[in-house]
Amino acid sequence: MTNQQTIALDAMGGDFGPDVVVPAAGLALRERGAGLRFIFFGDEARIGPLLAADPALNAVSSIHHTDKMIANDEKPSAALRSGKESSMRLAIDAVKAGDADSVVSAGNTGALMATAKLVLKCLPGINRPAIASVFPTTHGDTVMLDLGANLTCDAAILSQFAVLGAVYAKTVAGVEKPTVGLLNIGSEDVKGPDQLREAAAILSTVEFPGEFYGFVEGNDITKGTVNVVVTDGFTGNVALKVAEGVGQMTGHFLKEAFMSSLFAKLGAALASGALKRLKKRVDPRFYNGGMFLGLDGICVKSHGGMDTYGFSRAILVAADLVEQGYNKKVAHEIAQLMAQESQLAHENGKTEETAPS
Amino acid sequence: MTNQQTIALDAMGGDFGPDVVVPAAGLALRERGAGLRFIFFGDEARIGPLLAADPALNAVSSIHHTDKMIANDEKPSAALRSGKESSMRLAIDAVKAGDADSVVSAGNTGALMATAKLVLKCLPGINRPAIASVFPTTHGDTVMLDLGANLTCDAAILSQFAVLGAVYAKTVAGVEKPTVGLLNIGSEDVKGPDQLREAAAILSTVEFPGEFYGFVEGNDITKGTVNVVVTDGFTGNVALKVAEGVGQMTGHFLKEAFMSSLFAKLGAALASGALKRLKKRVDPRFYNGGMFLGLDGICVKSHGGMDTYGFSRAILVAADLVEQGYNKKVAHEIAQLMAQESQLAHENGKTEETAPS
Numbered sequence: 001m002t003n004q005q006t007i008a009l010d011a012m013g014g015d016f017g018p019d020v021v022v023p024a025a026g027l028a029l030r031e032r033g034a035g036l037r038f039i040f041f042g043d044e045a046r047i048g049p050l051l052a053a054d055p056a057l058n059a060v061s062s063i064h065h066t067d068k069m070i071a072n073d074e075k076p077s078a079a080l081r082s083g084k085e086s087s088m089r090l091a092i093d094a095v096k097a098g099d100a101d102s103v104v105s106a107g108n109t110g111a112l113m114a115t116a117k118l119v120l121k122c123l124p125g126i127n128r129p130a131i132a133s134v135f136p137t138t139h140g141d142t143v144m145l146d147l148g149a150n151l152t153c154d155a156a157i158l159s160q161f162a163v164l165g166a167v168y169a170k171t172v173a174g175v176e177k178p179t180v181g182l183l184n185i186g187s188e189d190v191k192g193p194d195q196l197r198e199a200a201a202i203l204s205t206v207e208f209p210g211e212f213y214g215f216v217e218g219n220d221i222t223k224g225t226v227n228v229v230v231t232d233g234f235t236g237n238v239a240l241k242v243a244e245g246v247g248q249m250t251g252h253f254l255k256e257a258f259m260s261s262l263f264a265k266l267g268a269a270l271a272s273g274a275l276k277r278l279k280k281r282v283d284p285r286f287y288n289g290g291m292f293l294g295l296d297g298i299c300v301k302s303h304g305g306m307d308t309y310g311f312s313r314a315i316l317v318a319a320d321l322v323e324q325g326y327n328k329k330v331a332h333e334i335a336q337l338m339a340q341e342s343q344l345a346h347e348n349g350k351t352e353e354t355a356p357s
Numbered sequence: 358m359t360n361q362q363t364i365a366l367d368a369m370g371g372d373f374g375p376d377v378v379v380p381a382a383g384l385a386l387r388e389r390g391a392g393l394r395f396i397f398f399g400d401e402a403r404i405g406p407l408l409a410a411d412p413a414l415n416a417v418s419s420i421h422h423t424d425k426m427i428a429n430d431e432k433p434s435a436a437l438r439s440g441k442e443s444s445m446r447l448a449i450d451a452v453k454a455g456d457a458d459s460v461v462s463a464g465n466t467g468a469l470m471a472t473a474k475l476v477l478k479c480l481p482g483i484n485r486p487a488i489a490s491v492f493p494t495t496h497g498d499t500v501m502l503d504l505g506a507n508l509t510c511d512a513a514i515l516s517q518f519a520v521l522g523a524v525y526a527k528t529v530a531g532v533e534k535p536t537v538g539l540l541n542i543g544s545e546d547v548k549g550p551d552q553l554r555e556a557a558a559i560l561s562t563v564e565f566p567g568e569f570y571g572f573v574e575g576n577d578i579t580k581g582t583v584n585v586v587v588t589d590g591f592t593g594n595v596a597l598k599v600a601e602g603v604g605q606m607t608g609h610f611l612k613e614a615f616m617s618s619l620f621a622k623l624g625a626a627l628a629s630g631a632l633k634r635l636k637k638r639v640d641p642r643f644y645n646g647g648m649f650l651g652l653d654g655i656c657v658k659s660h661g662g663m664d665t666y667g668f669s670r671a672i673l674v675a676a677d678l679v680e681q682g683y684n685k686k687v688a689h690e691i692a693q694l695m696a697q698e699s700q701l702a703h704e705n706g707k708t709e710e711t712a713p714s
Binding site for chain 2: 136223254
């Protein structure tokens with residue numbers, strides 16, 4: 001039997017609020033069969049009727065009413081100052097208080113990250129949380145981080161991200177010995193900025209629950225060259241948005257091509273089953289769920305425009321992280337990494353002392 | 358009648374050397390009708406017979422024999438030191454000496470950039486050259502730079518890139534008033550690294566042959582939100598490779614989908630004309646030709662794995678830059694920019710002096 005877990009849901013986040021969040025919870029519950037409980041934070045008058053329409057969901061859910069919410073364009077600093085009674089903040093507070101095991105929100109990313117950092121804090125040994133997500137590739141799925149939480153990252157932080165990603169790939173995605181690559185612009189060791197070369201030196205030396213592959217380039221992400229791609233939040237966010245953009249453009253061109261002649265229309269009709277399966281393979285809804293890794297609490301961000309199916313996937317991402325005890329394993333691995341780093345620093349110190357001048 | 362121009366070709370660069378470079382020159386010549394002359398640098402024993410097979414090309418071509426060439430994995434520093442008699446170096450020297458108007462090579466990017474910088478030098482007022490290329494979007498083509506010449510770029514350099522890109526869009530791509538965006542991870546003014554915010558401040562103030570749009574995100578590239586996307590070489594190279602990777606993955610998935618059933622195969626056969634047109638719209642060969650902008654001489658890099666058609670496109674990119682007098686126009690615009698910047702600095706100085714403390 002699955003262990004029981006409770007998910008705090010920011011019912012007011014995203015473009016559709018409870019209209020998507022409540023049925024998505026129902027869908028996730030049916031997908032899982034059992035084991036999930038929900039606390040919905042938001043407007044009871046909107047959440048209540050939606051819950052009543054789904055008795056199975058209603059039986060495992062409660063509502064924490066608030067009429068405050070964080071606007072999509074609210075600055076993180078403003079959300080921190082004046083959002084204390086918002087559905088987003090209260091849902092995060094529930095994780096901190098131990099009333100929930102995780103929180104899922106489709107609200108404003110900046111506000112969610114700032115609030116989650118303030119309330120949940122980082123795991124011991126982690127300097128900065130990262131946003132991670134899973135991507136389809138020609139060889140299985142790949143997890144990439146950071147996707148936008150940190151503009152710049154030094155070598156120590158990139159090494160921590162490697163551990164965060166490797167533990168995810170191992171415990172949640174089930175890869176025995178995950179390979180980890182650092183996103184760079186050339187595969188030769190000499191290339192790239194200092195912090196990448198320093199991070200490569202650390203990851204080549206220390207033991208962590210993955211195997212350091214070396215540098216990878218932008219096209220390696222979709223090739224599935226490695227199980228985990230590590231980068232700073234600026235580069236990761238650009239890569240994510242470029243990939244989304246190329247996907248949308250290709251879809252657009254494909255649609256135009258299939259509408260361009262009678263033959264093409266007939267062809268598309270004949271191939272419709274195959275095209276639907278293709279669409280499913282790269283469905284952004286399936287891959288929805290930005291994980292805020294490195295926090296002392298599980299927090300998952302859904303894309304704001306997601307429908308019921310998409311939001312249900314983000315809920316399942318949170319449920320998997322909790323069920324696999326992701327944070328406990330990460331805390332353990334980070335402690336190991338720190339011990340090795342201090343040992344390494346100690347040895348380097350000794351070497352320097354005894355080295356001939 | 359078109360003016361006559363001479364293109365120096367590194368016949369030994371790329372995966373196929375003269376077997377691609379010589380017929381590509383023939384193709385470019387036929388595409389243009391007239392006006393092109395070529396000097397082939399490389400192994401006469403391989404180039405000669407290929408030229409003899411194309412009398413029209415042979416009539417406008419000469420061979421500069423050398424048996425030295427730069428290896429694909431040669432480090433830029435080694436290429437500079439020991440590559441003085443290489444086909445790549447001699448082709449660049451020909452531009453410096455005025456024997457050719459431009460140079461095209463499919464050789465090693467790092468070596469080509471380092472050699473071109475050393476030999477040709479930057480245009481007055483330009484601190485660093487950038488690699489620029491044209492991309493298909495849902496709304497016409499977009500030019501993006503830098504794609505890998507500079508790991509990091511300060512605000513002044515990014516502003517120069519904006520001018521380099523805008524002059525390209527205006528004079529070569531024929532856009533009346535090109536819009537220029539700075540690649541960032543959020544469209545709000547507060548977001549992003551300092552150098553991007555400083556560059557935005559400069560570009561919002563000065564007059565240049567384009568219109569500053571503001572910040573754009575990764576997905577704006579393929580949307581065609583702006584005519585020119587400006588970024589540093591690290592981010593630009595990742596974006597380029599991610600786009601290539603997603604394109605390849607989609608093509609791979611599409612092929613698999615069309616082979617997955619008899620219906621799908623029939624559908625693909627019926628839609629084959631439309632699918633071919635689609636392929637042409639995003640053909641990397643059509644968009645081949647990385648322009649090294651900002652140098653005092655036209656230098657274009659072809660992808661190393663390109664076929665004859667692809668390499669011919671890179672030759673035509675060089676021919677267009679020469680024909681439109683790109684470098685003269687850039688030099689003029691950069692001088693204007695510098696005058697405005699020094700005026701701006703002067704005014705700011707005065708303001709600071711008279712400002713109440």
